[in-house]
Amino acid sequence: MRAPRRGAPRLFASLRGLGPARWPGEVLAALVLLAIAVPEQMATARLLGMPPLAGLVSFAAGSLAFAALGRAPRLSVGADSTIAPIIAATLVTLAAPGSPAYATLVALNAALVGALLLLARPLRLDRVADLLSVPVATGFLAGIAVHVIGGALPEVLGLSPEAQGLPQRLAEMALALPEADPRTTAIGLGVAAVGLIATRIGRRVPGPLIALAAAAGAVRLWHLPVPMLAPLPAGLPGPGLALLPYADLSAAVPLAGMVVLLILIQTAAVRQQDGVEDDAPAPDLVAIGAGAVLSGLAGGFAVNASPPRTAALIEAGAHSQAAGLLAVAVTLALAVFAGGLTALLPQAALGGVLLMVGVHLIRLGDLRRIARQSPAELALALAAAGLVILLPVSQSVWLAVLMSLAHALYTIARPGAGPMARVPGTTVWWTQAPGAAGETVPGVLVFAVAAPLTFLNARVIGARLRAEAATVPGLRRVVIEATGVIGVDVTGARVFAETLAGLRAHGIELALARLENDRAAAEATRTGLIAAFGAGHVFRSVEEAVQARFSPPPPVQRPGP
Secondary structure, eight states, X not given: OOOOOOSSOOTTGGGTTOOGGXXXXXXXXXXXXXXXXXXXXXXXXXHHTSOHHHHHHHHHHHHHHHHHHOOOTTOOEEOOXXXXXXXXXXXXXXXXXXXXXXXXXXXXXXXXXXXXHHTHHHHTGGGGGGGSOHHHHHHHHHHHHHHXXXXXXXXXXXXXXXXXXXXXXXXXXXXXXXXXXXXXXXXXXXXXXXXXXXXXXXXXXXXXXXXXHHHHHXXXXXXXXXXXXXXXXXXXXXXXXXXXXXXXXXXXXXXXXXXXXXXXXXXXHHHHXXXXXXXXXXXXXXXXXXXXXXHHHTTOOOOEEOHHHHHHHHHHTOOSTHHXXXXXXXXXXXXXXXXXXXXXXXXXXXXXXXXXXXXXXXXXXXXXXXXXXXXXXXXXXXXXXXXHHHSOHHHHHHHHHHHHHHHHHHHHHSOOEEEEEEOTTSXXXXXXXTTOOOBOOTTEEEEEEOXXXXXXXXXXXXXXXXXXXXXXXXXXXXXXXXXXXXXXXXXXXXXXXXXXXXXXXXXXXXXXXXXXXHHHHHHHXXXXXXXXXXXXXXXXXXXXXXXXXXXXXXOOOOOOO
């Protein structure tokens, strides 16, 4: 799908050009979205400690704002089980769930999250999502999934654990399993199983809705004495914002930052899912921010882009935000005129919906792919999951970010650097894998530096270069292949120049090839690294550097301080 053009935002841009021929598809997609969204939004609200109506209001506010301001044509916005446990874990320390003070804190969080996202363009928030690598983000979501499942289990099992921390709650419920209510357990597990099986069949199958209908029918048919949901209150909730003490505000601001970070990461993934390939996600972030503010004002909570609902819209054949708007209209009609239907649903059924959502958050396919491609990064993913499970979420978010950044720094500090060989029968030089066939030139070492040359890694790269040089009989020339050098700092240039000087002191000729990055070339010149190789010792290709005839070497010039 072609990315929308940049320029001034246009209201309801995805609806422009929507002809009559496409409306039947939009109606079908809206029905599919309704069947998934309504149960999920009510269940997410309960996970957050809010009434089910708050979930429906959040879905309506988020979807309406994104349809008006967003660019991604089929991205679905609403209450999200990824951020709900994070919000709840912090706010329960400030107020009791279900109290007016708690509802006010939830609304305030939505407003703060929205305000930050509205500043996405000037604050360059679209770049913040890069702080979490894919393995760390995957592990983080797996940890959040355990929180979602842990929040659903009490209602499913019919237990009331008293422990506060997630590991302690899970242990307490495991010990109390013999006391679990078999009726609520059967309802919750059955709803989760039906939802998961329906997803395997196809996202057009309204698994959650079918499961909820079956649960309601079973309770009514067999007169099961299980806790039921209360009917939705008549009308819509009023404004949720109010003035709060400074202590509550000081705790709410860092929480909003954590929620925004997850929204940035998830929105980037969902935009790709929707086929939006432009590099300007700020308008979509602003649209989600507007939805969060509107949700807070209406008594809801912060909203996020939804991967499963977006995937359902795509598979159902939606082409615009019309499907989301139709779903919002029906959702609001149900809330206003048919709120009593929720009284037919057992509480364990919504717990089953959350179990299904939690299982979906554990991306086993991504974990298997990471394990296959990089076992070390699988350890990162598992460590991130462990942080989220074992520590308070407010701490684990930032620790996961720090762990991701530490891994990036370690990768730069220990870069790939090693010998190259000529591909037989060509003039192409390639990094030589162990045991692979390749041609070398007697007395010549071609050494690839596949990283920025900085204070973090210059000594390591220099040590590897000296070690490789010691293994080449009759070494007379070293060619540094610099395709991967995308930056040079003063310290890196100085340290590497000292290595070059040591080689030259042993009568070894030096050459630099394929320093293609313009910024790196300018930095290498400015820091004196080019001068350390000498005039006429810089080449466009490795083969040219290998075959060149050099004049007597000039005196070594070291970079200045």
